[in-house]
Every structure is written in structure tokens, then in C-alpha cells.
Amino acid sequence: MTLIDFHSRDLERLRQADRHRELRAPAGHDFSSNDYLGLASSDVLRAAARDALDGGLALGSGGSRLLRGNAPEHEELEAEAARFFTSEGALFLGSGYAANTLVFSTLPQAGDRIFHDELIHASAHEGMRLSRAPSEAFAHNDVDAAADAIERWRAKGACGTPWIAFETLYSMDGTEAPIADFAALADRVGAMLLVDEAHAVGVCGAQGRGLAAALHGRDDTVTLATCGKALGCEGALILSSAILGDFLINRGRGFIFSTAPSPLIAVVVRESLKVIARADDRREKLRGHVDRAERVLKPLGITSTGSHIQPVILGDDARTMRIAAALQARGFDVRGIRPPTVPNGTSRLRLSITLNVGEQTIDDLAAALGEIL
Numbered sequence: 310m311t312l313i314d315f316h317s318r319d320l321e322r323l324r325q326a327d328r329h330r331e332l333r334a335p336a337g338h339d340f341s342s343n344d345y346l347g348l349a350s351s352d353v354l355r356a357a358a359r360d361a362l363d364g365g366l367a368l369g370s371g372g373s374r375l376l377r378g379n380a381p382e383h384e385e386l387e388a389e390a391a392r393f394f395t396s397e398g399a400l401f402l403g404s405g406y407a408a409n410t411l412v413f414s415t416l417p418q419a420g421d422r423i424f425h426d427e428l429i430h431a432s433a434h435e436g437m438r439l440s441r442a443p444s445e446a447f448a449h450n451d452v453d454a455a456a457d458a459i460e461r462w463r464a465k466g467a468c469g470t471p472w473i474a475f476e477t478l479y480s481m482d483g484t485e486a487p488i489a490d491f492a493a494l495a496d497r498v499g500a501m502l503l504v505d506e507a508h509a510v511g512v513c514g515a516q517g518r519g520l521a522a523a524l525h526g527r528d529d530t531v532t533l534a535t536c537g538k539a540l541g542c543e544g545a546l547i548l549s550s551a552i553l554g555d556f557l558i559n560r561g562r563g564f565i566f567s568t569a570p571s572p573l574i575a576v577v578v579r580e581s582l583k584v585i586a587r588a589d590d591r592r593e594k595l596r597g598h599v600d601r602a603e604r605v606l607k608p609l610g611i612t613s614t615g616s617h618i619q620p621v622i623l624g625d626d627a628r629t630m631r632i633a634a635a636l637q638a639r640g641f642d643v644r645g646i647r648p649p650t651v652p653n654g655t656s657r658l659r660l661s662i663t664l665n666v667g668e669q670t671i672d673d674l675a676a677a678l679g680e681i682l
């Protein structure tokens with residue numbers, strides 16, 4: 310069997326299992342993007358980019374941040390982010406995936422152990438795969454299970470640092486983490502916290518600082534704020550103590566050996582931070598959308614998560630994709646999500662509620678879904 314045979318057969322297996330994926334251009338009403346506040350196409354961010362380019366800003370960074378790629382725009386963004394999120398330091402990476410991979414693979418050391426929520430994002434898994442520290446999952450949002458796992462580890466004589474990793478708002482489930490309980494557990498057992506705010510930042514908390522804003526500034530907490538979702542741009546900010554930021558710069562292979570993100574993106578993200586700080590009107594409107602979705606989906610037996618991420622769990626892969634296709638045919642961009650993105654047997658429609666649609670469109674979607682189901 311040649312190498313290409315292997316790849317063709319594997320793709321055929323995916324097709325047989327209804328798990329083959331294809332790239333498709335966006336079409337129809339947006340119920341699938343993470344552009345929750347509708348900022349991706351906002352005039353303010355467009356103007357920030359235009360002004361920067363007109364002012365002669367280079368598009369490319371030209372190298373690693375540790376070589377010639379460290380533009381003033383990166384540092385200005387990081388200073389602004391640290392101020393906004395009230396963290397000691399901030400480090401800008403080209404994507405949340407790269408940032409999580411960097412954090413999980415660089416910070417925990419041999420002798421430590423990472424205890425993570427079973428539903429944590431693939432990028433955290435990628436980092437854990439590369440980490441010197443072994444890892445172990447605990448049941449979703451179960452703080453007691455995390456505490457038990459740490460206790461069992463300690464009882465075996467482990468004296469390293471436990472790292473507790475969770476998302477504040479789960480990307481495929483829309484559930485919120487018991488953040489204060491995890492922080493109390495960290496205090497009790499001397500653990501570090503790895504907190505992924507990808508889907509909360511911009512939308513949740515005062516001025517859109519996220520659900521875990523109260524933890525910023527703690528020496529034991531590292532937070533990920535992605536910039537490609539509610540911030541409407543791309544990249545990610547790692548918020549941490551100055552020491553851990555310095556450690557990532559000096560020891561993080563994904564930081565050292567990678568070309569810095571475009572300074573233009575740094576400028577736009579910085580502008581986006583200013584926009585979200587003043588975006589209570591957008592957050593209020595989105596809350597109205599979420600309430601509307603709750604009201605019109607309830608008669609279909611769909612229980613609201615109370616957040617802008619609303620899964621409709623159908624279970625069967627093929628049925629999920631058929632229903633998603635039927636909604637798409639009616640002009641609604643709803644995507645089916647299958648394993649391995651979600652656990653086996655939990656294929657679902659992931660309804661993302663954004664300001665890119667109006668309330669009438671939410672009503673229309675619910676009506677179409679009711680008919681199709």
C-alpha cells in the first residue's frame with residue numbers, strides 16, 4: 310500500500326461514516342460564525358486598518374518577535390490588553406490555537422500534572438500532547454472530580470504543581486464553568502489555572518472583559534482571550550504574570566520559531582479592544598437575541614443554555630448533517646458538528662447567535678427547524 314493509498318482509504322472511511330468534511334463558502338443567514346457582536350465587518354475596524362495602511366504600516370512583520378519581527382504595534386497592543394484586562398502581562402499570538410498550544414506545551418513542567426475538563430478544546434489537547442507534564446481529564450464542569458483527581462495524584466507522592474484547565478464558556482455546549490469554585494480549588498491545593506475565555510471575551514462581563522475577569526492579575530492564572538471571535542479580528546492574547554509571559558518568550562518554541570503576526574492585525578485588535586469596552590449596546594442587543602432564541606426554540610423541546618451558543622443535540626451523525634443541509638437549503642447557515650469535534654453519539658446543530666441576523670430571522674429559523682424536525 311502506498312502512502313497515497315492510505316490517505317485515500319482513510320478519506321473513504323470518513324465518507325462511509327458520514328464524517329467527511331468539505332470547505333464551503335459562507336452562504337445564508339449567519340447562525341454559525343463566532344462573530345457574536347458583528348464586529349468582523351464593522352466600519353470602525355475597517356477604518357483602523359485603512360488609517361494604519363495609509364500611515365505606511367508594513368503588512369508583514371518580517372520575522373520572529375525575537376528577531377526583526379517585533380513591531381511597536383505588537384507591544385502597543387499588549388500594553389493596551391494588559392491595561393484593559395488588568396493583567397500584569399499580555400502576549401499576542403497569531404491564533405488561539407497557536408496560543409493554547411504554546412501555553413500548554415511550555416508552562417507545565419516535568420513532575421507537574423494537567424487536570425483538564427473533558428470537553429476542553431482541541432488546541433489545549435495539542436499543547437498537552439507536546440507537554441512534559443502528563444494530563445488527565447475530569448468530568449465536564451465537575452470541580453469535585455478535579456479535586457479528587459488532584460488528591461489521588463498527591464496521595465501517590467507527587468510533589469509537582471497541578472494545573473487546572475477549563476473553558477469559561479464551552480464552544481460546542483454553551484455551558485459556563487463554575488469559575489469561582491475552580492479558583493477556590495486552586496487556592497486550596499496550590500494549583501495553577503489555565504482559563505480559556507475564547508467564547509466569553511467581548512460578550513460577557515463588564516466591558517466585555519470576559520467571565521474570568523476577576524482572576525486577572527492573580528499570579529496563578531493564565532487566561533486566553535481570542536481575537537477572532539467576538540473581537541471580530543484574529544489572533545489571541547495570553548494574559549498572565551510578567552514572569553510567565555517572559556518564560557513563554559524565552560522558552561516557548563511556538564513563539565520563538567514563528568513569524569510574528571502582521572502589525573496591521575495588532576492595530577485592528579487594539580481598536581477592537583476599545584470598541585468592545587464601549588459596546589454595552591451591542592451586548593444588550595445580543596442578550597435580546599439570545600432571549601428571543603430561547604422563546605422560539607422552547608416549543609421545539611430545545612432547552613436554552615442561556616448563552617449565545619445553543620446546541621441542538623441530535624445524536625446521529627447522518628441525521629444531523631441532513632437537517633443542517635435542509636436548513637442551509639432554506640437559507641440558514643447552520644452547521645452540523647460531528648465527532649471527533651464532539652463526543653460520539655452527541656452530533657449536533659450548533660446554533661451561534663450573533664448580531665449578523667435580526668430577531669425576525671431567529672423566528673424564521675425556529676419555524677424552519679420545527680418543520681424539518
Ligand SMILES: Cc1ncc(COP(=O)(O)O)c(C=O)c1O
Nearest residue numbers: 404405406430432480507535537
Ligand atoms: C475554546 C477555544 N479555544 C481556542 C480556540 C482557538 O482559537 P482560534 O480560532 O483563534 O485559533 C477555539 C477556536 O474555535 C476555541 O473554541
